[in-house]
Amino acid sequence: MAKVTRDDVARLAGTSTAVVSYVINNGPRPVAPATRERVLAAIKELGYRPDRVAQAMASRRTDLIGMIVPDxxxxxxxxMTHAVEQAAAERGKMVLVGNTDYVAEREVHYLRAFLGMRVSGLILVSHALNDHAAAEIEAWDARVVLLHERPEAIxxxxxxxxxxxxxxxxxxxxxxxxYEYVACMGGTSETPAVGDPVSDHVEGWRRAMQxxxxxxxxxxxEAPYNRxxxxxxxxxxxxxxxRPPAxxxxxxxxxxxxxxxxRELRLDVPGELAVAGFDDVKEAALTDPPLTTIASDRSGMARAAVDLVLDDGLRVAGSRRERLKLFPSRLVVRRSCGCE
Known part of the structure; x- marks a missing residue:
């Protein structure tokens, strides 16, 4: 059986191969709704499957988004990675994930690998973007969105x-x-003073105490970020x-x-020690006692990151407001703080 081509789809839909391409690629030109429906119906009837490799070679981009996380x-x-994968799927994209374990060389390795695969863009959850990584991004003229890390440059x-x-x-x-006072468990001496969320959490603690x-x-x-x-x-x-009261x-x-x-020291929480965290991970609702914490809109942040990384015009023409999306934080009260 002969392979179905775009020419076949165009003939059945009564349109041109260019219009078929616009429908498949969602652009660059708009297609009338009725024409789009005819093309989609023809694709389904013929069982046509676009050649994604050829598309990537022609457009110099794939349907992939690279995401790099520290741990x-x-x-x-x-x-957060799961939320990005869900948001990317809604846009017809897949996500490649690299884990750096806070090692700068691994971050550069993943950057080179993902950019060499012609990803549509990169979402970085970077501990602290080092000079080598920044140079790599500049050399490839890559589309990059920082997620969860406060930007240093405008x-x-x-x-x-x-x-x-x-x-x-x-x-x-x-x-x-x-409580008489609240102690704080921050990061370590290696935690960046600027741009890192943990540094900002410590700053928020300082301000509230002051x-x-x-x-x-x-x-x-000081403590590393893990349990x-x-x-x-x-x-x-x-x-x-x-021992602090909270x-x-x-x-x-x-x-x-x-x-x-x-628990190991047989201290009653919150009777002898109150505890609060930050992130509202799913496990926080299942600890004993359940953990009071701070939540953010992870799904909304993920969708915003994917939208930004796929926005062709943003890097050139976007205003500061368009280029920086700030999501509010929300207090989630559970029993570890002393509330019933």
């Missing part, structure tokens, strides 16, 4: 949540319970002589580690 093991990044296209404001909400809520006239000195504790290291830090902190963790994964440490 796919952390629930937040896993859930030219960056980014989708972010209100990290500082969200942290303030969590800490204010803990203080409203009457608003209440409470000192932050000696009340910020395992946070558990170890939590054991030491909670078994020491200066603690705000910069990520839910850290908070889960702290809850585990408190």
């Amino acid at each position: 796919a093991r952390q629930p937040f990044f896993g859930e 030219d960056d296209v980014a989708v972010v949540t209100d990290d500082i404001g969200g942290a303030q909400l969590a800490v204010r809520h803990l203080l409203e319970h009457g 608003e209440a006239g409470i000192s932050t000195e000696g009340r910020l504790f 395992y290291d946070a558990y170890k830090v939590g054991l030491e902190l909670l078994s020491g002589p200066n 603690i705000f963790c910069s990520t839910d994964d850290q908070a889960i580690g702290v809850l585990r440490a408190a």
